[in-house]
Amino acid sequence: MRFIFLFPVLFFCLLSCKNNTLKLKEIDGKQININDSLSQVAKINTFIKPYKEHIDKQMDSVLAYSTKALSKTDSEYNTAIGNMMADAVMAYANPIFNKRTKFNIDAVLLNYGGIRSALPQGNITMREAYNIMPFENRVMVLEISGKKVNEMFDYLKHGTAHPMHGLHLVINDKGDIEESKINGAPVDPKKTYFIATNDYLQNGGDHMDFFKNPVSIMDLDYKVRNILIDYFADNDTIAPVQDDRFIKI
Amino acid sequence: MKRRNFIKNTAAASAFTGLSGSSLMAMKPKSKKHITILHTNDVHSHIEPFAANDPNYANQGGVARRLSLIEAVRDENPNTLLLDAGDIFQGTPYFNFYGGEIEFKLMSMLNYDAATVGNHDFDNGVGGLAAQMPNADFKLLTANYDFSNTIMDGLTKPYEIYKREGLKIGVFGLGIELDGLVNPKMFKETTYLDPVERAQDMTRTLKKEEQCDLVICLSHLGYQYESDKISDLGLAAKTQDIDLIIGGHTHTFLPKPVIAKNKQDKNVLINQVGWAGINLGRIDFYFDETNNLKSEGVLINV
Numbered sequence: 001m002r003f004i005f006l007f008p009v010l011f012f013c014l015l016s017c018k019n020n021t022l023k024l025k026e027i028d029g030k031q032i033n034i035n036d037s038l039s040q041v042a043k044i045n046t047f048i049k050p051y052k053e054h055i056d057k058q059m060d061s062v063l064a065y066s067t068k069a070l071s072k073t074d075s076e077y078n079t080a081i082g083n084m085m086a087d088a089v090m091a092y093a094n095p096i097f098n099k100r101t102k103f104n105i106d107a108v109l110l111n112y113g114g115i116r117s118a119l120p121q122g123n124i125t126m127r128e129a130y131n132i133m134p135f136e137n138r139v140m141v142l143e144i145s146g147k148k149v150n151e152m153f154d155y156l157k158h159g160t161a162h163p164m165h166g167l168h169l170v171i172n173d174k175g176d177i178e179e180s181k182i183n184g185a186p187v188d189p190k191k192t193y194f195i196a197t198n199d200y201l202q203n204g205g206d207h208m209d210f211f212k213n214p215v216s217i218m219d220l221d222y223k224v225r226n227i228l229i230d231y232f233a234d235n236d237t238i239a240p241v242q243d244d245r246f247i248k249i
Numbered sequence: 250m251k252r253r254n255f256i257k258n259t260a261a262a263s264a265f266t267g268l269s270g271s272s273l274m275a276m277k278p279k280s281k282k283h284i285t286i287l288h289t290n291d292v293h294s295h296i297e298p299f300a301a302n303d304p305n306y307a308n309q310g311g312v313a314r315r316l317s318l319i320e321a322v323r324d325e326n327p328n329t330l331l332l333d334a335g336d337i338f339q340g341t342p343y344f345n346f347y348g349g350e351i352e353f354k355l356m357s358m359l360n361y362d363a364a365t366v367g368n369h370d371f372d373n374g375v376g377g378l379a380a381q382m383p384n385a386d387f388k389l390l391t392a393n394y395d396f397s398n399t400i401m402d403g404l405t406k407p408y409e410i411y412k413r414e415g416l417k418i419g420v421f422g423l424g425i426e427l428d429g430l431v432n433p434k435m436f437k438e439t440t441y442l443d444p445v446e447r448a449q450d451m452t453r454t455l456k457k458e459e460q461c462d463l464v465i466c467l468s469h470l471g472y473q474y475e476s477d478k479i480s481d482l483g484l485a486a487k488t489q490d491i492d493l494i495i496g497g498h499t500h501t502f503l504p505k506p507v508i509a510k511n512k513q514d515k516n517v518l519i520n521q522v523g524w525a526g527i528n529l530g531r532i533d534f535y536f537d538e539t540n541n542l543k544s545e546g547v548l549i550n551v
Contacts, residue, residue, distance in 0.1 A: 021538055022416070022462070022536040022537065022538060023536060023537060023538070024462070024463070024535075024536055025535055025536060025537040025547060025548065026534075026547065026548040026549075026550070027518060027532065027534055027535070027547060027548070027549045027550070028531075028532070028533040028535075028550045028551075029505065029506035029520060029530070029532045029533070029550070029551045030505065030506070030530075030531055030551070031502075031503070031504070031505065031520075031522050031530055031531075032318060032528060032529045032530075032531055033309065033527065033528055034298075034309060034310050034311060034314050034315050034318065034526060034527060034528065034529060035308060035314070036298070036308045036314075038314040038315075038317050038318055039314070039317045040313035040314050041313045041314075041316040041317050041320070042313075044312050044313035044316055044355065044358065045313050047354070047355070047358065048297070048313075048351070051346070051347060051351055052297070054346070055342045055343065055346055058342075059342055069304040071304060071305070116340065118303075118304045120300070120303060120304055121302070121304075122302060127342070130341065130345065131340075131341070134293075134294075134340050134341065134342075134344065135339065135372065136345070136372075199432065200432060203433060204428065204429050204432075204433070205429065205431075205432070206429065207429045
């Protein structure tokens, strides 16, 4: 008689709702897009307003016009937007470097990861310069050996479309270098070369180790973003193109 | 004595027989507990929505809209945690002009519970990060950056335990290797510790000692690499007792949360929601009473 009663009691205990026996049973996961179907919470916009007005005053002045949208993912090996940045660094940094040292910059190398946004078609404002280059990085000119320049080509042959100017690199379908030139000529291992880059890469960023311990170093104290702003201000229409500076055959 | 036992047993037994099958089921929702995790990563100072002419993300993102979504979820389930996986700073003039003040104040207004430290959070130096800490009403969690020789000493914690409805949720942070990524002049004497070793220390503490019901890792390691660099997928495979890895750094738009296997062949959920506050991740955890007659598996709907 007693056994008959115990069995349902035991069963009941197993099913009883005790907090200390709670166990993870089910997980739901998803991504929710933040878009204009959601309302804006007013207190946030009220908080942002004075800061936004101060920034907008400076950001919304139109500097140039872009004939089309440009993104660093538009093409492989070299991109119109990357070429624009590297070409602008050469155009604006070299006169300053030459004036100070009487030497000329041989080549420019920036990093793909440093292009932080796309450039829209249409009016280019100060804001676009901040979007593309939000970092406060400065242009540094590094004097490095021909041997280090060859190390640079070995680094670049892996294919990332790092912005470059004054470098010509051709790789084959195995990824080996077919042709490499700096400032229009093959690398002379006995010479030194002046490469313009930014302080992020000079300090070990992206493991561009060929920039470590250069022969000489000059901080131009000129921000990459300010070079872009000056370039946009001096050019009514922006229409850079992809070319053959770095290609795979 | 015997008689008392008998009466008690009888009462329990008749209570049981008095319950129909459906009313037994009806007890479940009452005792069931529900924890919601909302998360962002790599917001990069994107406070306003993208412009209407943006080539990739026109009219998406924006903190004011993010809050209306968060408020709706909190109305639905008050037991919600809001977390961020780092790279709060850098990306719009708000950071260049105000150094992260607006980002931290807004995250405090949104009632973020915790964030971890991304590489770009060093962009104004370890001192620039420390200067903004008074604006952070949330915890900054990192288990593998040793800040003890820097001005950030004491301003972060390796982990935090949140109690919601009697459940314990352990959250810890992991950061990416700084060498080669951040200018040493910026991170100064911050020491990077092995994330896998630190993750194991954290799970030992959170799962074994603190008996947390959920363990969440806020990771700025990155989702996946072609090289053998440690990533969220690598972390999941090399550790145990992590339920959810909220990732960042690689700006990966996972179409849905990924189910990976840990060292013990158990499931780990990994999620990352792109960047710039374009998406909000939502993970709902449902807890139920143990029922030894049923399988022990966790159903994952992604």
